[in-house]
Structures are given as C-alpha cells and as structure tokens.
Amino acid sequence: xxxxxxxxxxxxxxxxxxxxxxxxxxxxxxxxxxxxxxxxxxxxxxxxxxxxxxxxxxxxxxxxxxxxx
Numbered sequence: 001x002x003x004x005x006x007x008x009x010x011x012x013x014x015x016x017x018x019x020x021x022x023x024x025x026x027x028x029x030x031x032x033x034x035x036x037x038x039x040x041x042x043x044x045x046x047x048x049x050x051x052x053x054x055x056x057x058x059x060x061x062x063x064x065x066x067x068x069x
Contacts, residue, residue, distance in 0.1 A: 002019055002020065002021060003019065003020050003057035003058070004017050004018070004019060004020075004052055004057060004058055004059060005018055005019065005020050005052065005057075006018035006052060007050055007051065007052050007059050009047070009048040009050055010026065012028075012030070012044065013028055013029045013030040013033065013044075013047060014026055014027070014028050014029075015027050015029060015050060015059065017059075029047075029059075029067075032067060033047075037063070037064065037065045038065055040061075040063050040065075041061060041063070041065060046061065046062075046063070047061070049061055049062050053066065056068065
C-alpha cells in the first residue's frame with residue numbers, strides 16, 4: 001500500500017511528498033481546498049502548517065483537515 005512518509009511545504013499550495021516506495025514528487029493541492037473544513041487552509045500561513053500523521057499516513061493540518069479521512 002502506498003502512503004506518505006514525509007511532506008514539506010514549498011510555496012502557494014505546493015507540497016513536496018515522499019512515499020514509502022521512495023518516490024518523491026510535488027503536489028499542487030489548490031484543487032483540494034473546497035468545503036468547510038478546507039476553507040481555513042486558503043490562508044497560506046495555515047496551509048503551511050501541514051504535517052504527516054503517522055497513524056493516518058496522510059497530510060493533516062491543525063484544524064483537523066486531512067486529505068484521506
């Protein structure tokens with residue numbers, strides 16, 4: 001199963017991700033910022049607070065938003 005082990009904020013809504021299979025890439029998550037939970041993330045300082053939740057194995061934010069609930 002493919003999952004994220006590292007995520008680094010780059011700029012705007014771009015994130016560099018490293019997967020457990022060693023592949024690395026850049027994702028533009030601007031498209032994902034729809035809905036009530038993601039609305040606060042349109043503020044780039046909030047978006048930049050992303051981290052990888054080791055249990056969920058996905059990107060999460062302090063407001064409880066995550067990309068793969």
